[in-house]
Amino acid sequence: MNNFSIVSSLLDNDFYKFTMQNAVIKLFPLAKAKYEFINRGKHTFPKNFGYLLKENLKKMSLLKLSSEERIYLEKYCPYLDSSYLDFLNKYQYNPKEVNIYQKGKNIQMNIEGLWSRTILWEVPIMAIISELYYKLTGAKRISNKKITILTKEKLKKYERLKVQIGEYGTRRRYSYRVHKLVLKILMEYGYPFFIGSSNLHFSHIFSIKPIGTQGHEWIMFHAAKYGFDEADRIAMENWLNIYGGNLGIALSDTYTSSIFFKNFNKKLSSIFKGVRHDSGDPIFFAKETIQHYKKFQINPIRKKIIFSDNLNPYKVADISSFCKNKIIPIFGIGTNFTNDVGPPNMNIVIKMVQALPEKKWVSVVKLSNVKEKSTGKKNMIFLAKKTLHL
Structure with a gap:
């Protein structure tokens, strides 16, 4: 189990994370962000889950952009300029930006740091949680x-x-x-x-x-x-x-x-x-x-x-x-x-909860078109709705 890396490439992530990262570096290089794991499906996590999750994140710190990957980006994503690709060449995940605690069957997690760095964590962490969960709970999938x-x-x-x-x-x-x-x-x-x-x-x-x-x-x-x-x-x-x-x-x-x-x-x-x-x-x-x-x-x-x-x-x-x-x-x-292979889907998200655009932290919210998809603190959701006359 410990030798297997679930995420084995820096690019194993959603494309929009890189397009946003490029924009953040250019427009908001000093901004900071905090993210939180939200267990919408109230899943219960097996013993040692938090430990194995941390082990996987440690392995991610070894990932680097390969020269073939850079050539691919230059060819297929010409709007990502060379200054951004130089940044990505040097980029490495820093697991210190992620705090994970397991209390019994619950997992709590938050991510904090420069927005230009922490922006890449969300998708691979969710993919790791999903794969680890099915592995450790012995979920059986179709062939x-x-x-x-x-x-x-x-x-x-x-x-x-x-x-x-x-x-x-x-x-x-x-x-x-x-x-x-x-x-x-x-x-x-x-x-x-x-x-x-x-x-x-x-x-x-x-x-x-x-x-x-x-x-x-x-x-x-x-x-x-x-x-x-x-x-x-x-x-x-x-x-x-x-x-x-x-x-x-x-x-x-x-x-x-x-x-x-x-x-x-x-x-x-x-x-x-x-x-x-x-x-x-x-x-x-x-x-x-x-x-x-x-x-x-x-x-x-x-x-x-x-x-x-x-x-x-x-x-x-x-x-x-x-x-x-x-x-x-x-x-x-x-x-x-x-993930249409037998076991029920996990209902989990990782969302930005606070941003530091300049000098002080601000709680952020997403209102969405349906209540279930809204995220953020109740008082901030109330304020947003009041401000927007919703």
Whole structure:
């Protein structure tokens, strides 16, 4: 058990963590952040879990960007400039930034340090927790042959629906090996509607362009620095300052979609290629988005919505049927690809809880379009809602 590394590449992470890291280094190099592990599913952890988790994080401190990985990034991600790649060349995980305590069957964990450094921890730690949990609880999964059949069946459904799909399943995957197997099948049988993976390491292995843009923490930090009202708008403007027209998908639900659309002015709506839906009723959101574009005389059929909220073939069928000839839907499918192998999925998250934009720590919140997905202290959630008149 102790010799096996669950995360064996610096790039085994979601692509948007690197695009955000690059932006943080350039715009907020001195900012600090705190993150917390939230056990939404109230999972109970076996004895020694905390110890084995720490051992895995120690091994991560040995990971370094290889020269082949750098060449891959230069070729497939040209908007990540050489100064950032030089930073990544020197970057190593520091396990001292992560505190883990196990009390009986509960795990508590927080991460703290420079935002430009700590931003990379969340996804690999979640992948490690997931894989360790299934290993230590003796969870039995279906065979590789069955995984192959199941994944091919899903692909046939997506092909019939004539939709574009991507793979977003790193953080709650069953295991590294299952993830790799699923991607192999997607590569072999998903052409041309499979558009890529959000995992940078597998994108490198399979020589494909990674997909993804930014996460909620980007906007949550902006709220800590500039206030809730303007966080969405300033976060998008800052994104454009770094990436121009590249990586042009705007995240719509950090402070609910209604607040997002108020911030998504004509200029931003024109420049960004589309928006990402991550919570709430997807059809209602599609209607809102189409109306929003029409208000600015922008033809929605040229714009995209990336749907990424807990998808499966049935949901994709409903959403794509509604969007047909109205707007371009793209589907980022996570756990339904990388953890649909028998045992129930884990319901865990790691979220930014505080930010230090300048001199003092500020508690951050995410409101989301559904109550269950909101995070942050109750008093701050109350303040955010009051400020935004929600």
